[in-house]
Amino acid sequence: LRNRLVSDRPGRSRITLADVANYAGVSASTASRALNGRGELSPATRAAVLEAAAALRFRPSVLARSLRTRTTFTVGFVVPDIASPFYAVCLKGAQGALEEAGYRVMLMDSEQTPEGEVAALQTLLAHQVDGLLVATTGLSTSTFAAVVDRATPCVFFDSIVPEAGAGSVTLANGDGIDQLVDHLVAHGHLRIAILAGPQSETSGSERLAAFAAATRRRGLEQDPGLVRSCRWDQDDGRRATLELLELARPPEAVVASSAELALGCLAACRERGVSLPDELALVSFDDPYFGGLLEPSLTAVGYDPGDVGRAAAALLVEAMQETGTGTRQLTIPVTLVRRRSCGCPAGVS
Amino acid sequence: LRNRLVSDRPGRSRITLADVANYAGVSASTASRALNGRGELSPATRAAVLEAAAALRFRPSVLARSLRTRTTFTVGFVVPDIASPFYAVCLKGAQGALEEAGYRVMLMDSEQTPEGEVAALQTLLAHQVDGLLVATTGLSTSTFAAVVDRATPCVFFDSIVPEAGAGSVTLANGDGIDQLVDHLVAHGHLRIAILAGPQSETSGSERLAAFAAATRRRGLEQDPGLVRSCRWDQDDGRRATLELLELARPPEAVVASSAELALGCLAACRERGVSLPDELALVSFDDPYFGGLLEPSLTAVGYDPGDVGRAAAALLVEAMQETGTGTRQLTIPVTLVRRRSCGCPAGVS
DNA sequence: TTGTAAGCGTTATCAC
DNA sequence: GTGATAACGCTTACAA
Numbered sequence: 220l221r222n223r224l225v226s227d228r229p230g231r232s233r234i235t236l237a238d239v240a241n242y243a244g245v246s247a248s249t250a251s252r253a254l255n256g257r258g259e260l261s262p263a264t265r266a267a268v269l270e271a272a273a274a275l276r277f278r279p280s281v282l283a284r285s286l287r288t289r290t291t292f293t294v295g296f297v298v299p300d301i302a303s304p305f306y307a308v309c310l311k312g313a314q315g316a317l318e319e320a321g322y323r324v325m326l327m328d329s330e331q332t333p334e335g336e337v338a339a340l341q342t343l344l345a346h347q348v349d350g351l352l353v354a355t356t357g358l359s360t361s362t363f364a365a366v367v368d369r370a371t372p373c374v375f376f377d378s379i380v381p382e383a384g385a386g387s388v389t390l391a392n393g394d395g396i397d398q399l400v401d402h403l404v405a406h407g408h409l410r411i412a413i414l415a416g417p418q419s420e421t422s423g424s425e426r427l428a429a430f431a432a433a434t435r436r437r438g439l440e441q442d443p444g445l446v447r448s449c450r451w452d453q454d455d456g457r458r459a460t461l462e463l464l465e466l467a468r469p470p471e472a473v474v475a476s477s478a479e480l481a482l483g484c485l486a487a488c489r490e491r492g493v494s495l496p497d498e499l500a501l502v503s504f505d506d507p508y509f510g511g512l513l514e515p516s517l518t519a520v521g522y523d524p525g526d527v528g529r530a531a532a533a534l535l536v537e538a539m540q541e542t543g544t545g546t547r548q549l550t551i552p553v554t555l556v557r558r559r560s561c562g563c564p565a566g567v568s
Numbered sequence: 569l570r571n572r573l574v575s576d577r578p579g580r581s582r583i584t585l586a587d588v589a590n591y592a593g594v595s596a597s598t599a600s601r602a603l604n605g606r607g608e609l610s611p612a613t614r615a616a617v618l619e620a621a622a623a624l625r626f627r628p629s630v631l632a633r634s635l636r637t638r639t640t641f642t643v644g645f646v647v648p649d650i651a652s653p654f655y656a657v658c659l660k661g662a663q664g665a666l667e668e669a670g671y672r673v674m675l676m677d678s679e680q681t682p683e684g685e686v687a688a689l690q691t692l693l694a695h696q697v698d699g700l701l702v703a704t705t706g707l708s709t710s711t712f713a714a715v716v717d718r719a720t721p722c723v724f725f726d727s728i729v730p731e732a733g734a735g736s737v738t739l740a741n742g743d744g745i746d747q748l749v750d751h752l753v754a755h756g757h758l759r760i761a762i763l764a765g766p767q768s769e770t771s772g773s774e775r776l777a778a779f780a781a782a783t784r785r786r787g788l789e790q791d792p793g794l795v796r797s798c799r800w801d802q803d804d805g806r807r808a809t810l811e812l813l814e815l816a817r818p819p820e821a822v823v824a825s826s827a828e829l830a831l832g833c834l835a836a837c838r839e840r841g842v843s844l845p846d847e848l849a850l851v852s853f854d855d856p857y858f859g860g861l862l863e864p865s866l867t868a869v870g871y872d873p874g875d876v877g878r879a880a881a882a883l884l885v886e887a888m889q890e891t892g893t894g895t896r897q898l899t900i901p902v903t904l905v906r907r908r909s910c911g912c913p914a915g916v917s
Numbered sequence: 918t919t920g921t922a923a924g925c926g927t928t929a930t931c932a933c
Numbered sequence: 934g935t936g937a938t939a940a941c942g943c944t945t946a947c948a949a
Contacts, residue, residue: 246919251945258945260918261918278693302874342672584926595936
């Protein structure tokens with residue numbers, strides 16, 4: 220095992236396994252085995268290779284390895300809008316869990332459109348990602364199937380494609396809305412409006428459906444004018460609230476389907492001089508981290524979006540490792556945080 | 569050019585260029601040329617290849633291509649905490665600009681530690697990213713140089729490594745702090761404290777330095793006890809504020825170096841029953857999107873973090889395409905938004 | 918225990 | 934114009 224000089228590498232950009240092997244005086248395959256701890260080989264050779272690799276500061280080419288092994292240890296992450304705190308925190312949770320399992324994440328933003336989402340999935344598949352984590356904007360089962368082959372496991376979170384993927388993680392949308400409506404009823408409200416999100420997304424439609432069911436069950440007023448479906452953005456919430464306030468008979472209370480929509484509602488009320496919670500009660504699905512510092516402080520059902528990301532990542536890792544496990548559905552629970560926007564006195568929570 | 573039957577593909581996972589060539593009745597090299605529009609070839613062959621590719625739903629292997637061409641069209645994005653709205657929005661801006669230029673982004677979270685950052689950079693380099701976008705936690709020039717080879721262009725944003733990289737994008741930290749201090753002085757405050765961020769990061773140290781210079785220039789009180797350096801988290805801001813409030817002579821006003829720190833200050837004041845802005849004035853570097861809805865609404869210098877990401881991405885794309893351009897420094901301007909936490913009357917802005 | 922050789926799916930350099 | 938052929942840097946039978 221003589222260390223050959225590491226000469227004749229003119230401008231060659233990268234140190235390769237061959238260089239290491241050469242330096243250690245062994246063949247490339249032996250070097251590979253030593254580095255990966257596969258196969259039996261003499262402690263001496265192993266040590267020599269390891270030393271060579273260290274001396275040369277060898278960094279294996281992930282590309283070459285992936286091409287050969289047909290696995291990239293990369294997962295694709297697709298969300299409608301990464302600037303949204305919810306998705307950003309999901310991403311952080313997922314990234315942490317994936318990193319721990321040895322996976323890297325490639326991020327794509329679908330810009331809230333199905334076309335963007337399809338493009339994102341195609342790009343990711345062209346990169347041969349080992350798995351997919353997606354919060355869909357509402358792809359159909361058939362569209363999804365046409366784009367993503369069965370071989371690449373996919374876990375949906377927040378918003379799902381029916382009968383597709385290796386699993387899904389969603390929030391307890393129904394339970395959360397129930398708690399919100401119940402709480403408003405406890406405050407004596409009978410005429411409650413909802414700021415609903417996009418109906419193409421699971422969390423939009425499930426929350427609206429739960430609202431309809433809950434208000435019916437409670438015998439509350441059923442006025443179609445009280446249901447406003449819009450996108451998740453703050454300004455959409457603002458506009459929808461403005462419309463509600465202009466109704467001949469405005470609502471007594473509003474359920475916002477997300478923190479952004481609640482903020483929009485707050486903004487609209489401030490604009491119109493409507494005082495919360497006296498003239499209008501407000502509760503929200505999503506408890507933003509500054510919820511307690513708003514005026515009035517926000518009553519909401521909360522949860523940790525990081526849990527959603529972590530759970531989805533865990534499911535995906537499982538699906539990527541064990542082949543052909545049945546699809547699993549997880550639900551992340553939510554809990555009510557009572558503050559002042561609903562009409563509760565200060566200092567309750 | 570007879571279309572050969574596409575048979576004998578048993579369980580072969582992927583459709584390759586060879587399949588397309590075979591289907592079109594040409595060689596792999598011709599197929600490659602047709603698909604990439606390189607070299608001259610007869611319109612008929614080109615059409616045949618394109619048709620074959622479409623018929624077979626051919627998706628070239630990015631891996632193989634990258635291995636061969638030595639370019640991945642992937643850039644690495646490293647931030648201390650992707651759950652932070654600032655970085656999330658930067659990411660979105662950068663991602664959009666990069667996507668447009670044909671690049672994908674691989675995300676790494678350094679978890680606010682130098683070790684995490686080094687590991688992230690190494691992973692990214694092992695993936696042969698074409699470029700790097702990093703918000704450093706404060707790596708030294710030498711550490712950075714030891715990890716990242718000169719061949720991979722790197723653009724820093726928000727926080728930089730001195731004398732390294734192909735460029736940088738920072739906020740107008742000095743100007744922003746000046747505006748904040750000037751405004752508090754205009755309100756008549758002489759004893760002003762600062763909630764400073766980590767001094768290892770550019771935006772932490774520049775803001776503190778600017779604060780020291782501005783207060784000195786204005787002849788304000790220079791009390792070391794009024795300077796609190798901590799991490800960016802809300803709870804750190806809360807704790808630091810609590811300490812300030814317990815001083816024998818508490819400050820009349822506070823400059824928070826970030827939105828998170830301002831929220832922490834708000835929380836601390838609420839806890840202690842200190843009323844803003846009467847007992848303590850507060851201004852902040854960073855205008856969070858809900859700044860107008862807080863109680864009191866927050867006076868702050870604002871900017872669009874997306875601009876930071878977009879600018880950094882533009883610089884990087886330039887650096888990746890033209891070789892050896894000199895390093896460029898960009899500064900994103902900030903503007904003062906007057907609301908109520910500073911002592912201004914309602915409805916100013 | 919170690920080496921040889923084939924191959925992963927492309928692109929590039931030559932000939933023809 | 935088009936087709937062999939040789940890399941790109943790695944892993945893995947199969948031999949030795």
